[in-house]
Amino acid sequence: MxxxxxxxxxxxxxxxxxxxxxxxxxxxxxxxxxxxxxxxxxxxxxxxxxxxxxxxxxxxxxxxxxxxxxxxxxxxxxxxxxxxxxxxxxxxxxxxxxxxxxxxxxxxxxxxxxxxxxxxxxxxxxxxxxxxxxxxxxxxxxxxxxxxxxPCYSIKLENSWEHYLESISRRIKNDIYYYRRYATKHFKKVNYRQASSSEISKHFELHQKIRTSKGDRGTYDKTSVRNFIKEYAINMENNNLLKLVFLSFDGRDVASILGVEWNKERYNITIGYDPKYSKYRPGTLLYTYDIENCIGRGITKYDLSRGSDLYKLTLGAKQKYxxxxxxxxxxxxxxxxxxxxxxxxxxxxxxxxxx
The missing domain is CATH 3.40.630 (Aminopeptidase)
Known part of the structure; x- marks a missing residue:
């Protein structure tokens, strides 16, 4: 029936x-x-x-x-x-x-x-x-x-940060630590933090900055999309599933990831960063801090969502279609x-x- x-x-x-x-x-x-x-x-x-x-x-x-x-x-x-x-x-x-x-x-x-x-x-x-x-x-x-x-990409997370680093190339491992040192050398405070849904507009702004700089219209160019994600973020937050994280340099937010966690799996929805700070690799830096945090909390899968971006492979993600x-x-x-x-x-x- x-x-x-x-x-x-x-x-x-x-x-x-x-x-x-x-x-x-x-x-x-x-x-x-x-x-x-x-x-x-x-x-x-x-x-x-x-x-x-x-x-x-x-x-x-x-x-x-x-x-x-x-x-x-x-x-x-x-x-x-x-x-x-x-x-x-x-x-x-x-x-x-x-x-x-x-x-x-x-x-x-x-x-x-x-x-x-x-x-x-x-x-x-x-x-x-x-x-x-x-x-x-x-x-x-x-x-x-x-x-x-x-194409979609996800990383099967290891049981420790050290094991994760062993799963990626030596060059990428060295780059991770190089850019962490580079950021701390140029800024007094480099901070990775968890945020609430009340800061979702900051994420929209960072996402739009990088997408429009690449000639795209960006996911959040329309009010209807922003309103949808705002309501969804609040809903997920009420169920302890929202993951909104930021990377800041000296108190200024320079990168952000929006995602949800479900059955010990992270599903990222969108990422954004300020292209003015590109030489410090804010997006990659945030990903590595976030992956390290997920491993420490027992998350088993890190989904990087759709789209062919080279950084996903360098982070150790596997490609599926x-x-x-x-x-x-x-x-x-x-x-x-x-x-x-x-x-x-x-x-x-x-x-x-x-x-």
Whole structure:
């Protein structure tokens, strides 16, 4: 049985059942929680219609596909809430119901009035991506699958700072200590500190400074995005999950990382630093102090989010790829949509969009 949630009130009332199902699933990230999805909908629902699918078996909730519907270039598109602004997107499905629910999901799409199904940023750990795509073979549907849609990076943290340093190259290890000494030589006080959500605007400012200096618009150029992250940060702080850290030189904040910690894993959302201090490597310095702090607190994974940046590899991160699936009844629809999206995102930072 599939139940469709179409109103915000129904979405609010789904919180308890959603979180209960979330707690039974093995591989999840903070981006599959009710809080992330509801707040994302709340702040970016303009021009979209809610379409959350609940998959039930004998009255028990076995799966949730948190979707919205939008119109784009005369196409009616269904995609997960959080698209174009979330590092890892997935459908919540109980372990023993994956194939059955994925099959029902595709059948629902096949019989709907939707033109195109766009699922981007499926994590590499996703089990429906390859294992169940044979379900599409018997359907009159066209699939565009990009197994290397977007690179993401994470570090498996060692049990001590010394072991972590042994896992990276000698040159990078030497650079870490060189720039720590370099900063302390030029500033009386170099300080790494944890902050509260009340300082989130400082993070926005630092992020925008470095992104605009590189010719990007930056994630936080829009008020709607800032308001979303502010509310999300407060929500995470109330649940002791927020991690907002700063690096300061003589009392001046020069770099910042925004993230959340979930099941002994850190998920960074954005980083920022003041390009005026680039010669002191404030971003790299903050990362190393932050990683050292995480190791000391028993964090096992340090996720550096999406995007190909060389520093992620030098810090010892492993590269994985998010997957993208575009499915429709028309090959032309797939081609048109993908072409338009490439043009839209050219020279733009990855951030939530209104349409």
């Amino acid at each position: 599939i139940q469709v949630i179409r109103t915000e009130t129904e979405f609010k009332n789904l919180k308890t059942d959603w979180n209960k199902l979330y707690g039974t699933i093995d591989q999840t990230t903070p981006y599959q929680t009710w809080s992330w999805n509801f707040l994302y909908w709340k702040h970016f629902s303009a021009y979209k219609k809610l379409c959350i699918l609940l998959f039930k078996q004998k009255g028990l909730l076995k799966g949730i596909a948190p979707l919205w519907v939008r119109d784009y270039e005369n196409l009616k598109i269904v995609e997960p809430i959080g698209s174009r602004g979330t590092d890892y997107i997935d459908i919540l499905i109980c372990k023993n119901s994956k194939r059955d629910i994925f099959s029902k999901f595709i059948k629902w799409f096949e019989t709907s009035d939707i033109d195109l199904l766009n699922i981007e940023d499926l994590p590499h750990t996703n089990l429906h991506t390859n294992k169940y795509l044979d379900i599409l073979e018997s359907k009159n549907l066209y699939l565009n699958q990009n197994p290397i849609y977007c 998010n997957v993208r699936l575009v499915i429709s009844r028309s090959k032309r629809n797939n081609q048109l949509y993908l072409k338009k999206q490439r043009i839209y995102w050219k020279n733009s930072d990855y951030a939530p969009t209104e349409r």
